[in-house]
Amino acid sequence: MTVSDTPEPLAETRLRALSVAKSPVEIIARVVQSERREVTRRSDGGRRPLLSGLLTDGTATVRFTWWDPPREGIERGTVLRAVGAEVREFRGRPELTFTWKTRVEPASPVELPRIAPEEFPLKSVRALAARDEGFRVRVRIVRVQAKPVTVGAERRVVHEGLIADATGTLPFSSWSDFQLSGGDAVQIVGGYLREFRGRPQLVLDDRATVTRIDADDLPEPAALLRALPRSIARAEDEGGGDALAIEGVVVGLLPPSGLVYRCPTCRRSVKSGICRVHGQVEGQPDLRARIVLDDGTGALTVNAGRADTERLWGVTLAEARARMRDEPDPSLLEEQLLEVLLGRRLRVRGPGSKDDFGVTITPESIEVVEIDLDAAASELSARLEGGR
């Protein structure tokens, strides 16, 4: 470790309060992520090692650069005390640099600033944006579901769901089990936001704390999940949503729809026997429909899976495969599917994300809607007579 002979008597600064004007600083923080690199000096071609990554102390996360770091490396989760760290600014955000003048030493996690939950600013769900942290929210758990995932070689369980307050909804994923269940009212401290598929998402890990609260001012999950459909134009304006409800008419299908083949490992669709990630694989047959739903104000894509496709089409996977054996042309099947779906009025609920091609919904439910023609006729005739 780089050791300076003249330690400067500086007060410990919280990462939230870093500013270039107050450099250098003394900080204590945990390494969230680090990466070792070497930089080639232009003057003599010599190589100089550096470690860069992210540090957090619960109030903020900042990037750090550590010139000439210890050879043994730094493990993720290590708590460091750095005295005489320089604060620089990059793209409007403060960063820390450890130079030969900085004294860096390991510290104990108990030395990390203990911040009372009330010290974190209370934010509304709507006010949260990607990369936010060091805040407190009071929310309702709308729904939550455990999902096993594989991270590298490790198998873990992530709890995914949706939170809401009176201002809006936000998806979350938790890497620790906080024993959450739908309907809980909780205060969450120590979470952070990242962007997932273009939308902000709250991430909770073992550093977050979740406490049950009594809250009558939070919306009921049932009300949120049964909200009335809104226009597709609005879904486009808002860049998707976590609990969209849309009603529209099927105006087309996007390829690939109908009978598709999926990679047995990653479920990606397989083109001519080749998976994008796993190469040559034996594709497993599946049904899907990429439905273009239109309500006259806009259009979006609904990615219906096998169960929904079978129900809407009235054709099972086995039957589709039998048809395929008789007439080995997948576009014919897609045509038959469109023939059944075109013009059907559907009400779709689920989270939707937006990209360059518009909004895509991963449906949680798809209902076929029949409208009451007599009621509609009297409503419209009243409107016509009311007008000039």
Add this chain to the structure above:
Amino acid sequence: MALREPAWRVTARELESALEEERGAGERAVSYLLSPFGARMNRVLVAGTLSPAEPIGRDESSGFWRARLSDPTGAIAVTAGSFQPRAMAQLRSAREPRPAIVVGKVHLYRGRDGVGYVSVRAEAVRSTSENEERAMLVDAVRQTLDRLDLLERLEKSPTTDETALRADGTPATWIRAARDALQRYPQVDRAAFRRELLPVVRRIAGESAPPPAGTPPTVTVTRAPPPRAAAPPPTAAERAEESVFLDLLDEIAEVSVDGYADLKEVLSRLETQGVVADRAESVLNRLEEEGVVEEPIVGKLRRA
């Protein structure tokens, strides 16, 4: 960001009355047809009675078919070519008029004197039950009324704040289309158009039979802004001029390189036969209106 164009829910009448075209510039430009009633259409969804299709041009192998879709307000030509094989197969599949829905792109061909020929180039067609057709008409009337209300509101107070309208759930595209429509169709009788929606509502209520399949599909629908007096039938003298015109057109087209008759050549030859330019223009307009002659390229004529 190029989002998919929504399918505007409109009646045949509104399509027929749309004459203001907005052509986009640049690569993959999108063009729109602006109706007097606040629809800025690239794609539409229309429902009605679809007539059997007929081939366009002299032979069936030309690969372009046309049918007519009628609703209680009017009728519109629906075309499909070999670039829309599924829609074309659907158009050709029927021998009898049937209820149907059509999703497609609007297409305006503009003749002389501001006469427009609106058609829908089908992307998808499906025969439906009568109830489904009526349900589609519900959307068409409801959204048309929404747009008419928006027009009224903007006309009364042109400075209405857009954010207030947006808060009510009015799409930004509708507000823009309504503002454009007010500006570009200042003289339109919206009350008359509103009355024309009444038969549609009766149709939704099941009180009236589907409209007749209408005139044969070879006649292209032609409309100037409504309301418009029907043109008197042509006189014998006018018919004679038409046949002179057509003979000349065939003669010139026969020897031309590209198979088209050059408009200037037709007009100058007609003048030598005693038909002056403005008479020739009106003959041409009538022939185009009747769908006998078309001008797919400016200044180039051919038999439709």
